[in-house]
Amino acid sequence: DVKVTQSSRYLVKRTGEKVFLECVQDMDHENMFWYRQDPGLGLRLIYFSYDVKMKEKGDIPEGYSVSREKKERFSLILESASTNQTSMYLCASSFSPGGESTEAFFGQGTRLTVV
Amino acid sequence: AQKITQTQPGMFVQEKEAVTLDCTYDTSDPSYGLFWYKQPSSGEMIFLIYQGSYDQQNATEGRYSLNFQKARKSANLVISASQLGDSAMYFCAMGSNFGNEKLTFGTGTRLTIIP
Numbered sequence: 650d651v652k653v654t655q656s657s658r659y660l661v662k663r664t665g666e667k668v669f670l671e672c673v674q675d676m677d678h679e680n681m682f683w684y685r686q687d688p689g690l691g692l693r694l695i696y697f698s699y700d701v702k703m704k705e706k707g708d709i710p711e712g713y714s715v716s717r718e719k720k721e722r723f724s725l726i727l728e729s730a731s732t733n734q735t736s737m738y739l740c741a742s743s744f745s746p747g748g749e750s751t752e753a754f755f756g757q758g759t760r761l762t763v764v
Numbered sequence: 765a766q767k768i769t770q771t772q773p774g775m776f777v778q779e780k781e782a783v784t785l786d787c788t789y790d791t792s793d794p795s796y797g798l799f800w801y802k803q804p805s806s807g808e809m810i811f812l813i814y815q816g817s818y819d820q821q822n823a824t825e826g827r828y829s830l831n832f833q834k835a836r837k838s839a840n841l842v843i844s845a846s847q848l849g850d851s852a853m854y855f856c857a858m859g860s861n862f863g864n865e866k867l868t869f870g871t872g873t874r875l876t877i878i879p
Contacts, residue, residue, distance in 0.1 A: 692869040755809035
């Protein structure tokens with residue numbers, strides 16, 4: 650079974666703190682993604698990575714950065730947390746078998762509250 | 765740019781009835797993939813079904829089928845014989861290259877099954 654594990658289920662941080670959200674997958678997937686989910690807005694892509702050390706901006710990268718030093722781990726960093734970053738954060742991974750599609754597998758989500 | 769539209773924020777359906785969740789999409793890519801995910805109240809995203817843009821037949825997975833109408837750019841999810849456990853948020857998503865790249869999600873439909 651594919652497993653995508655996010656380091657925390659719930660997190661409360663103060664405004665201005667640097668916040669790290671960690672995601673680890675155990676299926677040797679090339680692709681990893683960070684989304685945030687807000688009511689009425691669905692899931693929006695923050696950053697994604699197709700390989701180690703590679704990263705690309707998604708639709709809403711402002712205020713975030715990412716790190717992928719190892720294939721299995723993709724970290725989301727909030728450089729200076731703000732209240733408008735209070736949200737559910739979802740990590741996902743997938744692999745590209747070439748010519749066929751495969752679904753993305755998601756972690757259980759981290760509900761972040763910034764106070 | 766890709767766009768997914770889900771026009772039904774919420775739906776109430778009697779148990780054992782069939783239900784159709786609407787999804788329309790917009791893309792200029794010739795090769796794309798369409799996905800449906802289910803998110804129960806526990807928060808995890810569960811993959812339900814996939815349709816590739818060149819697939820001639822509608823995808824089916826158990827009680828789930830995808831009504832793919834390419835000319836209308838619609839990819840509705842049909843759940844036959846609904847069960848109480850089907851109560852959840854449902855998201856339609858699409859990705860380029862048959863979905864092997866980043867996914868764009870709709871805003872979701874909250875389905876409630878009434879006993």
